Amino acid sequence: MISFTNKDIEALALLNPVSANNNMIDVDTLIAKAHRQRSEHLRIMISAVSEKLSAAIWTRRENSKAASILRGMSNRELRDIGITRAEIDQVIYGKQVSNGGLLKKVSGVVASLASRYAQWRDHRNGFAQLMAMDARQLSDIGLTRGDVAAAVSGKVPLANDNTAKRNDGRQVS
Incomplete structure (x- = not known):
């Protein structure tokens, strides 16, 4: 346990004096700080959205190129790589294309x-x-x-x- 004498406490008080008047708040500084933080937050949000959007556009463009190349192939070429014409969308987009999918969901x-x-x-x-x-x-x-x-x-x-x-x-x- 540490004990301080009055002399030690007075010495510490002189190093970091306590202000008794804490009623003065600089509102303009606080408002400016809030504006800066809001602007930074909006910048981060907008950049994240734009990155996701550009990634989605790039992915869609690449998938469309691949789909058009596969659709341009003959049935024999598609069979050689192990897919059928009906499976092109499933291979490219990763989604099952089936007739009646909506009907199954509704039912x-x-x-x-x-x-x-x-x-x-x-x-x-x-x-x-x-x-x-x-x-x-x-x-x-x-x-x-x-x-x-x-x-x-x-x-x-x-x-x-x-x-x-x-x-x-x-x-x-």
């Missing part, structure tokens, strides 16, 4: 929506059936009226799950 979305609608309808019907029960019927299955929404969504297990055991540990039939 997948429609199937997903139909599944979600069926699930919502089942939840709604289950909620309506449970809310139609009186308090005694709900208590028979281990629910209160406040538990109905959670039970329908599957967040609360039902208390009456028919797994009661006798005193000797065997399952009740």
